Amino acid sequence: MKKALGIDIGGTKILYGIVNENGEVVSEVKKTYTPKTADEIFTTLKNIINEYFNEIDVIGLSSAGAVNLENTRVLSSTPNLPNGYNQIDFSTLCDKKVYVENDANCACAAEYKNGAGKGYNTVLMITIGTGIGGGVISNGKLFRGSKGNALEVGSMKIFADKRQKCTCGRYDCWESYASGTGLKNCALNGAKEYPEFKESIYKDKLPEELTTYDITDGIQQNDAFCIRVFNQWMEYMFVGLVSLTDIFNPDCIVISGGMCSFVDVDGLEKKINAESVVTSVKVRRATTGNNAGMIGAAVLALE
């Protein structure tokens, strides 16, 4: 069975290990801090590859940002990675095939191959963190669009009347309602609108200072305000997911990312199947965790 070195290049750390064609990690997973310059990142990657060179067939890299159609470069500038990073031609790292892919697409591939989406035909993966990202694999093929930018699902608009400004500067992006930032926005708006705020454990806090942790902690304490805020957040999550279900007809939606543990996946599955016009879908929490990028990049590189 062929093997790939999977490398996940994050804003703070680089994670790497050997992965086989089944998406199984077959070495120790190591990590190192992400250097501060593009040159140092290139050198660090070269050293990691040299360490494993004789044990592997190909190299898969997972990175934030839009990746070119040839899977050799990261085109867009990404806020957490240094200037010059988008100048790197990753194919020059070594003599073996180096395949770069966007981190959300990699996570989708990992879940499809050996995670919550294993065995399904069409897996839609939605990452819910500060923003919202996505990937879709159908019949074993990642959908990339004309230039590799597809699945920018966080920018889908869920209102058409310029109601809420997103951190990106545009209006009514799904991620301004249903991401971690979205939960903060729900809390901020709720503090102004919901009478429950006056009885909340947070009634003396400035609405602008309410955090996602406040809300999730408050739910544990059965705080009516926090429950209402959370339900509104879930409603926004639902609206985006049911649209994407009708658009992609997935048989499995995998929810991943920093906020995924808070999401009511069973409730969403029930609501989506009651409302959607296409065949039914399962909603599952991701299982590949921190290794998602590394595994997915390796699996894609091996194809």
Added chain:
Amino acid sequence: MKKALGIDIGGTKILYGIVNENGEVVSEVKKTYTPKTADEIFTTLKNIINEYFNEIDVIGLSSAGAVNLENTRVLSSTPNLPNGYNQIDFSTLCDKKVYVENDANCACAAEYKNGAGKGYNTVLMITIGTGIGGGVISNGKLFRGSKGNALEVGSMKIFADKRQKCTCGRYDCWESYASGTGLKNCALNGAKEYPEFKESIYKDKLPEELTTYDITDGIQQNDAFCIRVFNQWMEYMFVGLVSLTDIFNPDCIVISGGMCSFVDVDGLEKKINAESVVTSVKVRRATTGNNAGMIGAAVLALE
């Protein structure tokens, strides 16, 4: 070069002709009325196929409704086709390969192969009629989803607060704002909200009776009310299209269907490219017209 018999089964007529691998029609295009029972439809199709049997390699059928993954049956009941239609196994029509596909997917294939989307990598086709349908082809492959139901884009929600009921019974479907029905809804709501209605050529008409023709005629007469209604309709069209652009990263969007001649494709292209987060897209009006279903079914059957 291989040839297919393309047959478009519509609610009122069946259109057919021979199409080659380039998507060119190479015979006379004939039509016949759609019979009233499923049995008669089956017999009619059999007779049409017999007429051309020795000249063709495969048969492609375009039909309304969701098609199974094997492309042999129409699964859903479609309002304009008789009871029992969804019981037909089209693969039993003859000894040659018979391939059935949903009409929107067929139209997308026709535009991709030999229409407004020719030469593009990822073509998103949006049909705007009474409702809204869609199809997407990327790298030559139709995106079908897990069970062949994908691209139900008309059901995408463009509001998240249950603002307007759709004819389907759900709320805030894109097609209730941006289809032909959507234009009527824009007129109805506009008549109640816009002060321009009081000065409109339609000021004595009941808002419920305003038609899409009234609005498009009124624009020709420079009626301020009609212009405002139309601009709102275009705004709703834009909101859905920019979301779909970020989701699919197409390099070409083709607008087809009964309402497509009214759509301001150049204005939409400019607005979408200013707002979208992915690489730029062209917006074009469909060119294959009434032959779209026939050509697309043939082209897909030949693949």
